[in-house]
Amino acid sequence: MHMPETDNFKPLDRRLSVAPMMEWTDRHFRYFLRLISRQTLLYTEMVHARAVVNGDRERLLGFSGCEHPLALQLGGSEASVLADAAAIAQEWGYDEVNLNVGCPSDRVQSGRFGACLMREPDTVAACVAAMQDRVDIPVTIKCRIGVDEQDSDQALAAFVDTVSRAGCRHFIVHARKAWLKGLSPKENREKPPLNYERVERLAAEFPGLEIAINGGIGGLDQAEAFLKQFHGVMIGRAACSNPWLLAEADGRIFKRNTAPESRTAVALAYADYCADMHQAGVPRSMLLRNIHGLFQGVPGARQWRRTLSESMSGKLAPDAIIHRALDAVPATDAA
Structure with missing residues (x-):
């Protein structure tokens, strides 16, 4: 089995990252992005934990050593399976394991993972605790600001409070709620209105946690403005349509002189x-x-x-x- 060379297990700089996106952030696109920015944290597509445990790991987990810093996003709701998958991710050299609590697709819901888990904070907390018991790398959460009628500051804060008590310190919050019925995954990325203010209030309520913001962020000017309020900014579709926007990221965000030539x-x-x-x-x-x-x-x-x-x-x-x-x-x- 191929095991990529790695210099991981260093503290991660999460000021800027590229979101996990199905059919986009595969290993080839990540390699391409790494040629543009050396410092931006990259995420895999979501992989179900059972696939990691039972499937073709080279196909699912293989990556080039230059892709660091690199996080694996997992889907699932079975604590023991997620713990096994997280341990495998660490063995393969990933720098972080992220649990998807934000995807609204029907397929994801039918498997009882993704955004529907925002209704089950105790389940998410148990999953986080089980994963952290097995790995030394960070275990993080990517979630929405709400789901269906569960759409309030109080509900989001209660979710984060429960999961953080299990040991999660870093939350990436997509500033839209998810409608689990009636909207497609594409519509869920566009139609629910952005509510950055709710994420701002969340960060103020939990100053001891690292809160990163995601959703509708189109460039580095906006990212730099958000970094005055948040620990990190995650860019999604903008990095797909215009990947060159990351060319200035190393200098502007990370203060590193590692920009590409052209x-x-x-x-x-x-x-x-x-x-x-x-x-x-x-x-x-x-x-x-x-x-x-x-x-x-x-x-x-x-x-x-x-x-x-x-x-x-x-x-x-x-x-x-x-x-x-x-x-x-x-x-x-x-x-």
């Missing part, structure tokens, strides 16, 4: 990665599906996206497709 340099480095991964059997579509936003906002973005898409119908290797797409971008706009 978009072109990132594309070329990722092309080298794609060549190795494709030779190892990874499909082109998996390698190229999430990099279309690299040139977002600059002249040449449309040519880049179009060339990537059109080249998929041929037989070119993924690295050759990236080189072809770069040739379509004006050189003066490739920085």
Whole structure:
């Protein structure tokens, strides 16, 4: 079994992170993002704890050593299974284990995990306690501000209070409530109104906890403003549509001089990665599906996206497709 090299178990700097997103934050997109920001905390897609325990761990958990700092997000509600999965995550070198208490999809609800667990704080607390008994790495929670009719400051505070008493010190709060019936997961990311003020009040009520905010955050200006009130900011879809927004994160947020040279340099480095991964059997579509936003906002973005898409119908290797797409971008706009 491949075990990635790691320099983890250092204190995590959670000032900025990229949210766990299904069909987005796989290991290839995370590698791509790591070429843009060396410091931003990255999260996996959600993986069910039973899959970690019983499934193909290389496929589910494998990552490149450069992806640190890296957190594994787990789904589940069985304390013993989550504890086993957390122990496996630590063995594999992850820096953090995060429990999903925010996903509103029907599939997740039918399995009794995700956002529906906000109605069961004692269950979540038992899961956190069991995981912490098995690992030395942090166990964190990602939740919503409410669910269905459970939609008040008092209910959110009671949830956080119960779970924090089990030992959780870090909560990432998506500043929208979840409607478990009547809205799709996509609609649950957009339709329930954002309520940043509730998260602000939560952070003020629990000054001894680390509260990070998530939901609708579009760039580093907004992130820097929120960091005056919160321990961390999590960016989601904005990092997918415009990953280059993270290029200034290392300097602006982390005060580290590790910014990438240019978009072109990132594309070329990722092309080298794609060549190795494709030779190892990874499909082109998996390698190229999430990099279309690299040139977002600059002249040449449309040519880049179009060339990537059109080249998929041929037989070119993924690295050759990236080189072809770069040739379509004006050189003066490739920085």
